[in-house]
Amino acid sequence: MNNNGRLTRATLAKKIKSGEAKVAVYGLGHVGSPLSAVWLRAGAHVIGVDKSPLVLENARKGRTHIPEPGVNEAFKLGLKEKRFSVYEDPVRASRDSRFKLICVPVLAFGGSSADLAAVKDVASAIGNGLKPGDTVSLNPSVPPGTSEDVVVPILENASGLKVENDFYMLYNPERIYEGRAIEDIEQRYPAVVAGAGPNSASMGTIFYSLVSKKGVLTVSSMRTAETEKLLEGVYRDVNIALANEMAKFCERIGVDFWEARDAANSQPFCHIHRPGAGVGGACIPVYPQFILYAADMLKVDCNITRLSRNVNDSMPAYVVEQAAKMLDGKDNLAGATVTLLGLAFRGGVSDTRLSPTYKVIEELKKIKVKHIRVHDPLVTNDRDLPSDVLLTSDLADAVKGADLVILIADHPEYRNLDSTKLGDAAVYDGRGILDPSKFGLRFGSIGRGQSTRTALSRG
Numbered sequence: 252m253n254n255n256g257r258l259t260r261a262t263l264a265k266k267i268k269s270g271e272a273k274v275a276v277y278g279l280g281h282v283g284s285p286l287s288a289v290w291l292r293a294g295a296h297v298i299g300v301d302k303s304p305l306v307l308e309n310a311r312k313g314r315t316h317i318p319e320p321g322v323n324e325a326f327k328l329g330l331k332e333k334r335f336s337v338y339e340d341p342v343r344a345s346r347d348s349r350f351k352l353i354c355v356p357v358l359a360f361g362g363s364s365a366d367l368a369a370v371k372d373v374a375s376a377i378g379n380g381l382k383p384g385d386t387v388s389l390n391p392s393v394p395p396g397t398s399e400d401v402v403v404p405i406l407e408n409a410s411g412l413k414v415e416n417d418f419y420m421l422y423n424p425e426r427i428y429e430g431r432a433i434e435d436i437e438q439r440y441p442a443v444v445a446g447a448g449p450n451s452a453s454m455g456t457i458f459y460s461l462v463s464k465k466g467v468l469t470v471s472s473m474r475t476a477e478t479e480k481l482l483e484g485v486y487r488d489v490n491i492a493l494a495n496e497m498a499k500f501c502e503r504i505g506v507d508f509w510e511a512r513d514a515a516n517s518q519p520f521c522h523i524h525r526p527g528a529g530v531g532g533a534c535i536p537v538y539p540q541f542i543l544y545a546a547d548m549l550k551v552d553c554n555i556t557r558l559s560r561n562v563n564d565s566m567p568a569y570v571v572e573q574a575a576k577m578l579d580g581k582d583n584l585a586g587a588t589v590t591l592l593g594l595a596f597r598g599g600v601s602d603t604r605l606s607p608t609y610k611v612i613e614e615l616k617k618i619k620v621k622h623i624r625v626h627d628p629l630v631t632n633d634r635d636l637p638s639d640v641l642l643t644s645d646l647a648d649a650v651k652g653a654d655l656v657i658l659i660a661d662h663p664e665y666r667n668l669d670s671t672k673l674g675d676a677a678v679y680d681g682r683g684i685l686d687p688s689k690f691g692l693r694f695g696s697i698g699r700g701q702s703t704r705t706a707l708s709r710g
């Protein structure tokens with residue numbers, strides 16, 4: 252099977268727009284929803300597949316639970332033009348489509364190996380409906396070797412077909428920042444694509460060029476593309492760990508880290524990220540674990556990656572310790588009412604996966620704090636919060652009578668807060684976004700601290 256010289260970009264675009272080559276997207280979550288929307292916007296006939304009845308029900312009404320700009324509009328247009336179908340049956344979706352994009356989650360198992368259960372499930376269903384000439388693309392971030400060593404054998408066994416000879420296999424890491432996913436896929440970065448061999452790579456390059464205005468960066472192997480995505484995440488995790496370390500150092504020497512950082516980053520080789528109360532989400536804290544797991548098996552030192560993970564994991568405890576200082580220590584904190592600002596793992600999103608707020612709550616509970624409230628403008632209910640922790644989207648309710656407010660997520664709504672909105676509470680800014688001049692003496696901030704200057708010159 253060789254598409255070189257036969258399939259042109261124009262021919263494929265025609266097949267996709269006519270519905271002759273339908274695109275099935277498996278997993279309509281933070282990645283699959285915007286990716287479906289992107290293909291709908293490109294004129295494709297899209298089949299959305301998910302195992303959650305609620306996700307399916309919403310999609311059939313042209314809705315997604317992911318607050319991602321442009322997705323609902325694309326779903327609605329797709330339904331109106333009869334180009335968007337929603338299937339529960341993954342095998343039928345495979346039979347009815349030419350392209351199958353796997354967008355189900357891959358998390359880390361107890362801090363070690365990757366949980367590939369959903370990918371294996373979907374790959375097996377796709378394999379059962381696979382036809383000669385079909386294309387399968389794996390999109391989640393995965394340990395290097397997953398496409399070749401896990402997904403391809405499942406597809407081949409289930410279908411009796413052979414990759415490169417009978418079907419195409421691609422790896423295409425999703426490069427998105429929640430909240431602007433469609434823009435990221437369509438126009439912000441090139442799509443990174445790799446194939447199981449030259450035939451697949453050539454098909455993948457043509458296919459993704461139909462939606463990526465920045466073009467396609469085709470790399471030599473799926474393992475390379477898988478590693479590329481992990482490098483993006485590890486770079487950020489390590490950089491944030493460096494920022495956290497330097498922020499703590501600056502606090503001790505009485506220097507405003509933020510001012511020093513701005514000045515340092517004016518030099519083009521310096522890109523220090525932002526320190527904060529912890530690194531959450533389904534991506535950055537997870538990808539280094541894939542690398543560390545493989546490194547342990549191969550007995551390769553990845554000390555910086557490991558240390559950075561530990562530094563970032565220690566930040567919720569550090570934030571609680573610093574905040575407690577404003578109430579003269581942890582003993583006073585035990586009887587206090589504490590309000591945490593932000594349950595989302597970062598500002599501007601409603602995604603709470605691996606949010607540092609959960610760890611801050613654990614730390615507060617370790618020192619027996621009984622009255623904990625959480626405010627979030629975008630998260631209105633959450634099953635993972637302990638039952639005695641109150642969640643509200645009403646800021647006045649959240650801070651009423653509070654002794655301590657700790658800002659954890661950098662939601663834009665928090666940026667202009669001042670002491671009039673936070674009552675008499677002591678305030679600790681775990682993201683460094685508040686203006687200290689708008690608060691009184693009982694204010695602390697990561698990278699600014701409250702500690703006195705250490706006389707370095709005296710040793």
Ligand SMILES: NC(=O)c1ccc[n+]([C@@H]2O[C@H](COP(=O)([O-])OP(=O)(O)OC[C@H]3O[C@@H](n4cnc5c(N)ncnc54)[C@H](O)[C@@H]3O)[C@@H](O)[C@H]2O)c1
Binds near residue numbers: 354355357370373
């Ligand atoms: N969230 C991000 O910003 C982001 C960015 C880049 C890459 N990624 C990668 O994408 C992967 C997917 O992440 P997400 O954020 O979209 O996850 P998500 O949890 O938001 O969505 C996954 C969807 O898949 C569905 N699903 C789970 N198992 C299924 C199965 N067996 N069959 C059918 N549907 C199933 C779920 O019901 C859910 O709707 C992540 O593991 C990550 O590696 C995520």
